Amino acid sequence: MAINKVILLGRVGKDPEARDVNGDKKVEFTLATTDRAYTTQSGVQVPERTEWHNIVVWRGIADVAEKYVHKGDMIYIEG
Numbered sequence: 001m002a003i004n005k006v007i008l009l010g011r012v013g014k015d016p017e018a019r020d021v022n023g024d025k026k027v028e029f030t031l032a033t034t035d036r037a038y039t040t041q042s043g044v045q046v047p048e049r050t051e052w053h054n055i056v057v058w059r060g061i062a063d064v065a066e067k068y069v070h071k072g073d074m075i076y077i078e079g
Contacts, residue, residue: 008033008053008077018066027062029069031055031077 013030020026030052037048055077057065069075 006077006079010034010053010074012069012071012073012075013052015071016065016069018062024059025062025066026056026058027065028054028056029065031075 008031010031010033013032016027016029018025018027032050032052034048034050037046039045
C-alpha cells in the first residue's frame with residue numbers, strides 16, 4: 001500500500017472559474033508556489049523559482065472556493 005499526498009502553500013494566480021459539469025459544480029484556478037533563493041555552503045547561488053499548479057475542485061469544495069478564493073490570496077491545499 002502506498003500513500004500519495006501533496007501539500008501546496010501559495011498565491012492564487014487568477015480568480016476561480018466556475019462551471020457546471022453534468023450537474024456538478026467544477027471550479028478551476030492557478031496557484032503559484034515559490035522556492036526562495038539561497039546560497040549553498042560551497043558558495044553556489046540558487047535563484048528563486050516559481051512553479052504554477054492548475055487546481056480543480058468539485059462539488060462542495062467548489063462552492064467554498066468560488067465564494068472565498070480570489071486572485072492574490074495565499075491558500076493552503078492538501079490532497
